[in-house]
Every structure is written in C-alpha cells, then in structure tokens.
Amino acid sequence: MKRDYVDTPEGQVHYRTEGRGEPILLLHKAGLSSDEYTEMLPFLGKHYRAIAMDTLGYGNTDLPLKDPKFDDYVQNIEHFIKNIKLKK
DSSP states (O other), X not given: OEEEEEEETTEEEEEEEEOOSSEEEEEOOTTOOGGGGTTHHHHHTTTSEEEEXXXXXXXXXXXXXXXXXXXXXXXXXXXXXXXXXXXX
C-alpha cells in the first residue's frame, strides 16, 4: 500500500492507494479516516486501483480554513479527483 499527498486549493489531502486498473474511490465515514480501509485496500487492489482519501480535517489531511459545509467537502473531493488525474 502506498501513502501519498496531493495539493488542492483547500490544502494537502492524504490518501492511500493499492493496485492498478479501473479506479475505485473509497470515502470514509464522518469522524474516521482512510485508516478504516487499511485491510480492504490490498483485497480491492487485486482487481482495481483502490484509492482511500482522508477528507478535510480528518486523518492526515489539512484542517479546513473555515468551518466546512457539505459543499466544501464535495468541492475538495472534486479537486482531489482532478489532481490525481482520475478520468472516471
């Protein structure tokens, strides 16, 4: 499993990835982090490029500059997808 960061306008986003092929993005539950997918990533990585990101303020991702609303999380996920060059 590889751990990395990507820069977004909202700050650095930490993520974990495993495997190759068709991408699958895993989003953790509120209050947790990508760590909840540590055991699942190797399994999914056998068939997909499995990616688990830490959302704003969770795990090793930067804290937001303001109190984030739902749309702020969505925008950050969109920036993350664009910056790691996921096509679909």
